Amino acid sequence: MNVMMLLEMAATTFEDRVAIKNGKETLTYGELFAAAGAAAEKIKASDARRLAVLDVSTLAIPIGLFAAGCAGVPFVPLNYRLTKEEVEKLIARITPAYLITDAARTDELAKLDGTQVIATGDFVKAAREGKAETSWPMDPEDVAVLLFTSGTTGAPKAAVLRQKHLVSYILGSVEFAGAGEDDSTLVCVPPYHVAGMAAILSSVYAGRRIIQLANFKADEWIRLVREEKVTNAFVVPTMLTRVIEALEGEDSANMPSLRAISYGGGKMPLSVITKAMKLFPETDFTNAYGLTETSSTIAVLGPDDHREAASSDDPKIQRRLVSVGRPLPTLELEIRDDEGKVLGAGQRGEIYVRGEQVSGEYEGKGSLLDKEGWFPTRDAGSIDEGGYLFIEGRADDVIVRGGENMSPGEIEDVMLEHEAVADAAVVGIPDEQWGEAVAAAVVLKEGQSVSVEALQAFVKEHLRSSRVPQVIKFNKELPYNETGKLLRRVVKAELSGKA
C-alpha cells in the first residue's frame, strides 16, 4: 500500500483534470503524478531519510507528500509559525533530511547538520521538469507521514502515520472518482495539520480540484469561493466565525456554488453554527471529529443530522448540533471509565477507538494501542441513545473538586447560554480547601455586560452548586492556537495567577 498508488489511479482516470491550483499555478493529475515521481528520484539519490517541508501551502506540499511515499521516506510538514529555536529542535529530530523551505530561510537552515535544503520554488520547478520511470514500495508498514502534534501540553510528539493507516482511511471514507468535473475544495488548513494531509488525499482520490489558500483571511476566503466557484470547503471553527463576521449585515452569504462546508479541529460554538446555517441555507454542513493519531476523521455529523437538529423541538435532538455525530462505519468507538469499563448511553468517560486507520503511535515512544488494538484518545466524551458522540474536553481537563469529578465542557456550555457571554473557558485552579477550584475566563459580547455574581447565579440555576465558578475573570479574548484549539494551560496559568 502506498499513497502514490491512489494518485496513480487518479492520474490514469482523469489525467488532464486540474488537481491543484494555487494562485495562477496549476497542476493536473498527470502532472502531479509525474512531478512526484521525478522529485522522488532526487530524494532517493540523496542520503536523506526524511522529506520535510517548512513552508505555507504551495504546490510543493502535494508533490512532496506523494514524492515521499514514492521514495519510501516519511513526509514531515513542519509548523512554519514556530520560533527559530523550536524549528531547529524539530529538525534535529528528523535528520538526515531533505528540507524544502521558503527562499528566505534556505541559507540559515543549510547550516544545520544533516540537512539538504532546497527553496520551495526550485523544488517545484525541478519536479515539474524532471522525468522518471516511477515505481514505489508497497509495504503497508512504511511510514507515510510524521506529524508533530501541536503540543498544547509539553514538547511536541511526532505522530507516526503509516501507509496502511492513510490508505485505509481513504479507501474506507472516499468513493474513488466520486467528484464531478467542476468540483473543487478550498483548503486553508496548514499542511502540518492532519486535516491538511487528509484534504490532499481525499480530494485526489475523489478527483476534486484543490484550491490552496496559504494564509487564511476571511475576505480572501470569500473572494476565492466566489471567483473560483468553489463547491466544498473545510474550516476550523475560528475560521467560520471570521467568515460570518465578515458577512455581517448581509442576509445571505451570496456564495451559491458552495454546496458543502465541513468543519473540525476544535469545538464549534452553537451560536456560530446556527448563524452559519442561516447565512448558507442551501449549503450542507458536516462536522468532522478526528485526531492526528487516527489519520483524521473518526466521526461525522452529516448534513441531514444538522438540519434535523436545527429544526427539532426536542431538546435531545437539538443538542446534537453540538455533537460530532456518529463514528465512521469502518471503525469501533467506546466510552470507558477510569477502570476501563465500557460505559452506557449518556455516561461521560474517555473515548477509545479501534480501526485500520488508527495509528496511536509516536516516534520513539512506540504504540499506545492496547493488546486488542484500542487507542485511548485522552478526549473525554459521551454517546447519547441515538449513537451521537459529544466531546467534553480532554480527559486531563477534568476538574477534581473535593473528590468530585467535573467536566469543564458542561459548565462552559451553560455559561455560553447567557445572553451576554460570547466565549468561556473553565479550568481547575489549585485550592487549599478543595484541592481544585472551578475558575472561568469569560469573553463578553460587544456592548453587553454582566456581573460576576449574576453569572454565578445563572450557572447555579442550571447546575449543582459545586460547579459554580468561584473565580470569574473577564477577558478580551481567549487564547486559541491557529487551528482553533483552546490553550487551556494558558487560561489555567492566568487564572492561577502564574501568568
Added chain:
Amino acid sequence: MAQLKAGTRLKSSVCATEVMVIAAPDNEVAVTCGGAAMVGMKDDPISGATLEAGGEPPKMGKRYVNEEGSLELLCTKPGEGSLAVGGTAMAIKGAKPLPASD
C-alpha cells in the same frame, strides 16, 4: 495457489486488470481474472491462457470481496475479465457513502 498479503499488487494473465490486496486470509488462495490465475506484477502471465467470458469486469476504484470476507481486492486498473477465488466470483463491496469531511 498463493499466500497473499496486504499491499501486494497482482495483474491479470489475460487482460489489463490490476488489483491491490487490501486484506488477505491466512491460507493460500487461487485468485483468477477472466478464468486465468493472476500473477505478481513482475511475473510472466500464465502462458496460453485465454480470456473466459462471463461475469462483471472489475471497475476502477471498486473493492471486491470473497464470500467469507477474508480476501479483499482493490481494482487499480480495469480490464475485461471478472475476478474469482477458487472458481467462485468475487462480489463488489457495497460503498458506504459519507459526506466529504476534509
